[in-house]
Structures are given as structure tokens and as C-alpha cells.
Amino acid sequence: MKNETVLIVxxxxxxxxxxxxxxxxxxxxxxxxxxxxPTIFVSSMEFERAKRESKxxxxxxxxxxxxxxxxxxxxxxxxxxxxxxxxxxxxxSIAERLKSEGMKLxxxxxxxxxxxxxxxxxxxKISISQRIAGEAMKMVLRILKxxxxxxxxxxxxxxxxxxxxxxxxxxxxxxxxSSSCEMMIISSGTQTAIPHHRxxxxxxxxxxxxxxxxxxxxxxxYHGDLSRTFVVGEPAQELREAYDHVLNAQQLALSxxxxxxxxxxxxxxxxxxxxxxxxxxxxxxxxxxxHSTGHGIGLEIHEPPLISENDETLExxxxxxVEPGLYFPKRFGVRVEDVAVVHRDGVKIIEGxxxxxxxxxxxx
Amino acid sequence: MKNETVLIVxxxxxxxxxxxxxxxxxxxxxxxxxxxxPTIFVSSMEFERAKRESKxxxxxxxxxxxxxxxxxxxxxxxxxxxxxxxxxxxxxSIAERLKSEGMKLxxxxxxxxxxxxxxxxxxxKISISQRIAGEAMKMVLRILKxxxxxxxxxxxxxxxxxxxxxxxxxxxxxxxxSSSCEMMIISSGTQTAIPHHRxxxxxxxxxxxxxxxxxxxxxxxYHGDLSRTFVVGEPAQELREAYDHVLNAQQLALSxxxxxxxxxxxxxxxxxxxxxxxxxxxxxxxxxxxHSTGHGIGLEIHEPPLISENDETLExxxxxxVEPGLYFPKRFGVRVEDVAVVHRDGVKIIEGxxxxxxxxxxxx
Numbered sequence: 001m002k003n004e005t006v007l008i009v010x011x012x013x014x015x016x017x018x019x020x021x022x023x024x025x026x027x028x029x030x031x032x033x034x035x036x037x038p039t040i041f042v043s044s045m046e047f048e049r050a051k052r053e054s055k056x057x058x059x060x061x062x063x064x065x066x067x068x069x070x071x072x073x074x075x076x077x078x079x080x081x082x083x084x085x086x087x088x089x090x091x092x093s094i095a096e097r098l099k100s101e102g103m104k105l106x107x108x109x110x111x112x113x114x115x116x117x118x119x120x121x122x123x124x125k126i127s128i129s130q131r132i133a134g135e136a137m138k139m140v141l142r143i144l145k146x147x148x149x150x151x152x153x154x155x156x157x158x159x160x161x162x163x164x165x166x167x168x169x170x171x172x173x174x175x176x177x178s179s180s181c182e183m184m185i186i187s188s189g190t191q192t193a194i195p196h197h198r199x200x201x202x203x204x205x206x207x208x209x210x211x212x213x214x215x216x217x218x219x220x221x222y223h224g225d226l227s228r229t230f231v232v233g234e235p236a237q238e239l240r241e242a243y244d245h246v247l248n249a250q251q252l253a254l255s256x257x258x259x260x261x262x263x264x265x266x267x268x269x270x271x272x273x274x275x276x277x278x279x280x281x282x283x284x285x286x287x288x289x290x291h292s293t294g295h296g297i298g299l300e301i302h303e304p305p306l307i308s309e310n311d312e313t314l315e316x317x318x319x320x321x322v323e324p325g326l327y328f329p330k331r332f333g334v335r336v337e338d339v340a341v342v343h344r345d346g347v348k349i350i351e352g353x354x355x356x357x358x359x360x361x362x363x364x
Numbered sequence: 365m366k367n368e369t370v371l372i373v374x375x376x377x378x379x380x381x382x383x384x385x386x387x388x389x390x391x392x393x394x395x396x397x398x399x400x401x402p403t404i405f406v407s408s409m410e411f412e413r414a415k416r417e418s419k420x421x422x423x424x425x426x427x428x429x430x431x432x433x434x435x436x437x438x439x440x441x442x443x444x445x446x447x448x449x450x451x452x453x454x455x456x457s458i459a460e461r462l463k464s465e466g467m468k469l470x471x472x473x474x475x476x477x478x479x480x481x482x483x484x485x486x487x488x489k490i491s492i493s494q495r496i497a498g499e500a501m502k503m504v505l506r507i508l509k510x511x512x513x514x515x516x517x518x519x520x521x522x523x524x525x526x527x528x529x530x531x532x533x534x535x536x537x538x539x540x541x542s543s544s545c546e547m548m549i550i551s552s553g554t555q556t557a558i559p560h561h562r563x564x565x566x567x568x569x570x571x572x573x574x575x576x577x578x579x580x581x582x583x584x585x586y587h588g589d590l591s592r593t594f595v596v597g598e599p600a601q602e603l604r605e606a607y608d609h610v611l612n613a614q615q616l617a618l619s620x621x622x623x624x625x626x627x628x629x630x631x632x633x634x635x636x637x638x639x640x641x642x643x644x645x646x647x648x649x650x651x652x653x654x655h656s657t658g659h660g661i662g663l664e665i666h667e668p669p670l671i672s673e674n675d676e677t678l679e680x681x682x683x684x685x686v687e688p689g690l691y692f693p694k695r696f697g698v699r700v701e702d703v704a705v706v707h708r709d710g711v712k713i714i715e716g717x718x719x720x721x722x723x724x725x726x727x728x
Contacts, residue, residue, distance in 0.1 A: 013546075013547070014378045025547075026560070027547055027665065027666070028666070044647055044648050044649075044650075044654070045559050045560065045647070045654060045655050046560055047650070048558045048561075048650060048693070049558050049560050049561055060648070062647065062648050063648075086456060088455055088456065088457030088458075089455045089456070089457070090455070090456040090457075091452055091453045091454070091456070092450060092452065092453070092454040092455070092456050092459045092469065092471055093452030093453070093454075093471045093473070094452075095456045095459075096471065105456065107456055107457045107460065109457070168539065168540070168542075171539045172536060172539050172540070175532065175535045175536055175539050176532070176536065178532075180544060180546065182377075182544065182582065183377070183389075183391055194412045194413050195409050196390070196409060196410055196413050197412075197413055218546065283408055283409075283426065284408050284424070284426050284427075285408075286408075286411070286412060290408070290409060291409050301391065302391070302392070329412075
């Protein structure tokens, strides 16, 4: 890997590889080239800012050509670089232009493999985001605990407590803690049976409430990821049972994790636990345990390793979510999620500081 | 274009073409295929949600294969589709897999050309975001007007008024109006000489303050884009002059716009105005007017047409920014920006409701 010439093109708000390699954040496309020494090529308008913020050398694209692909042809020719490694998402149009000049592109599926292994600085940044997620989750718990039931519907103050209202309150909390989570989930009732249903409308007592908050810190740009399932009032027996099994499955997974464990083995153990207790575990269906056990987390909310049926192995320094769930279409869903760092002999949870309780009256 | 088979792969939070075509918002990758009838292929976990939210047909990727590229091979073979049009950003790795099966990919630079022409519904959504930007800008003006100078530095309440504080207050305002603007600019002093400097630290009286707010609405996902330049206290004569010239250049540009006008002609007129008044206009330098006159705006903050030296022509229904600016390294910068809809015979500004004043004491 060390002798490869790596080329990436994109904007670093969307392309986190670029942000990781350069520390330069821009909504406009720029170029990263690893050889002869790591350099980014940015528009002349971004040049001054890039020089201040980038951790690698900076050159101006306009010194080479007006369009990125034409500038790139010049840049690579001048450096006599012909064999280039690019990421899977490398834009086809630029690839075709470079190939037309006789350059050879090799797609490398994991072009910044060091992103998988978080150094202590990165773990600290994820911990900050996870604590922020925890603060927001505790606010949700406080609001749910204070809300009153009228005719089956929850009221907070004089108005019904809706998913939309709760999400706005969480967003304000997150902003005040320098973070945001545009796609957060606060769903209730039958909505919770759809894992990624973001939630809408009034919240009823006795129904499952799934809260999944994954804030990205505005400055550091690392994510936290925390899910809890709550009920205001009395949960039905089948919901209580599903919840206990989800907690047990999570505990089982956490007890197994150590560096060297295969993702397949971990995921299978969780599936086996659920099927041993009578739940379905076919990802092609919509009932039972129908998603992965977890995923890597960092600059992206979902990044490798995926804890599912694949040939990956957990390594020291992986930061992953552990989030079993159970889903019952048109009825309810349950999910509990924490974030953990993989160690040589075990795992360490990155604490969000939120208890695992189903019934909100138990929250103190 | 009508008989083309269009294929797009990506996640619709980042890839707005996908959101535009499907109305399905997801952080996970999915597939859009236009033939035989427009369909998205999503993971089984997203299937139920996609069926509720997508405006085109939905199928499950898992019915075809585990990895997107393998599923795609099956999907295209089953439909006997061999000649496929893809966007410039189409991922190289998937392109290579499809080509290995004998499929022919053609890169189309403007694969969703209808995005350039905003229908009345889209103009309305942009107008909402522009009014939100205006509300936030007026809040900034009120805070600046209320702040007091002590030893050259502005205080708001008992604490210095910093860029960071103002940006947090604006973020809270935007969240309360269902929108956000992660990359907003509130810079001051010499920072304003760098067009995309996001701003940091204390704000001083008598110095240029550039505020550039471009909120995206959380539900509609269209942007507003509004910039103003302010001074608390007395601006220096050269800043006052630069400001007046920027206003004049913006007025000149607005007076010229109509459908059929070339972007090059419009941009040249603005450059000529500035150079006639003794300012530099070389985009490769860092002094004077060093960026484009404006850009299209919609689901993306920067989208075609770009009002610069290119061969594009303005069309009815384009929604564009008009934002001349002047920059003087290590001294100050000025930018004033509004959004307008191109009509047959002229242009209509989408109002943010914020006056163009340099000195904040003039704000009422």
C-alpha cells in the first residue's frame, strides 16, 4: 500500500476520506494526490483557506487547468504518474478522461484502511459525540416522564407530544452542544416496526417509542450513535419480552467481542440467540431480527466493519455499534444500541450515560 | 434523452439527483433505474419505508444479490438492458463490474437536466428557505446593533461577541425554522478577505463583517442563500467605496438578466464594471473580484448554471444567486448576495426581506 499513488476527487463534506487525509473541509470539489508527497489541489478561491486548514501541502487547481479533469491530466503528466489507485466511488467521467491519456486506474476498495483503526484522539472525539447523544437522550427521557396522558395520547405542557416536537427539541439541544443529527429517529407505535422510520405524529401511552440519535460534531465531525426503546405507561407483555431478549442479545454480543473475532461469528451468535427464543432472523423478511448486529462508526455514521454475514474480522481500535433489534410489522419494534471500542481481550463501551430502561417512570 | 436508460447509484442525502427522481431520502446507498419504468432498488430494511415515501416504484435489492454491483448485474440482465446512461459521478467500481458483463455505459454530464428549471412548487420551496435566511440575517443585525464596543471589541451582554457565538445563535434560529446551515460564514476583519473563511474569534467595531447564510430546509431540502456585509461603527472610506461598487455591480447584473442571456456576457459585464473602477478581476489572484457572479441554487447549494466564463445560457425558471464581491488580502472583503428567478423579460428577486445597509445603526 505504501508505494501506491492514491488519487481522490470529491468534496470533503460528503467524502470523509478526503477530510480524513487533508483535514480540509469544503463543499466544493478538490483533489487529493498522495505522490510524490500528499497534496491537495483546490480552486484558487479556496487556496488561502486551504493553506490555513489543510494538514497536507496545498496547490491551486487553476495553475493547471480550468476543469478538474483537465487540471488532473496536467498534474499527473507533470509528475509522470501513470499507475494510480482510486477509491470505488471515483467518478467515472474523470476516470475515462485519465484512461484516454493512457493512465491506469486501479480501484482499491478500502483506500484509507487506517480509518478503521481509531487512535486515542479519534476515540476521544467519538466519546464526546456519544456523550452529546446521551445528553439528548436523557432530555427525551425527562420530557417523556413529565408528559401526561389524555385519551391515550401524550401531552407535554398544553400540546400533544409529537415525534416532530421531540425531534425539534433534540435538534436544539444538539446545536447547543455543537452537533447535529438531521436524520434522527423518534418513532412510536407501529412506526417502530420499520427500523429506519424517522417517526411522525402523536405519541401514545403504552406504545413502543424508538429513539435513535447519531450526532455529528460540527468541529470534530465524528459521530456518536445511541438508541433506546421506551414506553410511557404499561408495556404489553410481548413488548416487555422482546425488550428483554434484545438486552440479552446485546449483552451476549458485548461479552463475545475481542480483536480477532469474525463479524460472521458475532452476528450468527446474535441470530442464534433470537431464533432459539422463537424469533425470525431472515434479513429478507420484515419480521424479527432483520438487520446487522452493528457497524463501524467514525467520520461516517456507517463505516466498516459491518457486523453481519461477511468475512471481516474485528481489530483492536475498531469502534462499532452493538444494536440488536426485533421488529413486528404493523405492531411494534425494539432496538437498543451502544458504541464500543474493540480491545485485545474484550470491549469497552463508550458511555452515553443513559440507563437501559423500558418504562420511563423508572428514570431518575 | 427520453429513450435513454438512466442508472444512478448512491445515497440520496448526498446525491440530490436520486432524491429529486425518487423523493426517497436515505443515508444508505440505493439504485435508481429509469427503464422499463422508473424504479428504485433499496435494501430490504429500507423497503417498507421506501414504499411509503418514494414517488417511483420500489423493489428490494436483496431479491437480486447481496452486493449492489451483483444485484445490478442481475437487474440489468433480467431487463435485457445493455446501453445505460450514467452520471459523471457514477462509481468507477460498479462501472467496471457492469462493463465486465458487456454492458455499455455512457456518461451524461447533465443527467437530470430538468433540475435546472424550477417549477412553481420548487420556487416556493426556495422562497421559504430564503425567508428563513432573511429571518436569521435580521437576527444577526439586531444583535450587532445592540452590541456595545469596549476597547475596540464588540460585547453582547457581558461577553465578547464572537463569530462562534453568532453562528450558534443563527443555528438555533434556523433549527427552530426547520432548517440548518452547517457551513455558514460569519467572518470579520481580515478574515473577510478570504471569500470562504467561515469566521472565528472576536468581532471588532469598524471592521467588515461578512454574513453568508444558506439554509437547507429539513423537509423540503431546497436551499436559500443570502449574504450581507455589515460594519458596527464607522467604516473606513475604502470599505465604503468597495461596498457601493459591489451594490452597483449587483444592480447592473440584475438589470441585465433575462432568459437567453449568456452567463459569460453577464459575468463579463460585472468584471468590466469592477475593472472600470480600478479593481482587479483575475480569478487566479486573491485581490479584487475573484469568484463567479453567481450560481444556480436548489437541492444543492451550488448547481448549474454557473455564472462565470462558460458557454451556458440563462433559461426561464433558473433560480440563481447574484453575488458580486471584492476582496483585499490582509485587509477586508465585501459580498452582497440575493437569489432571483430568471424570467423571459427580466428577473424576479426571491426576497429575504433584509435591507442592504453597511452600517448596522441604520437598521430599524
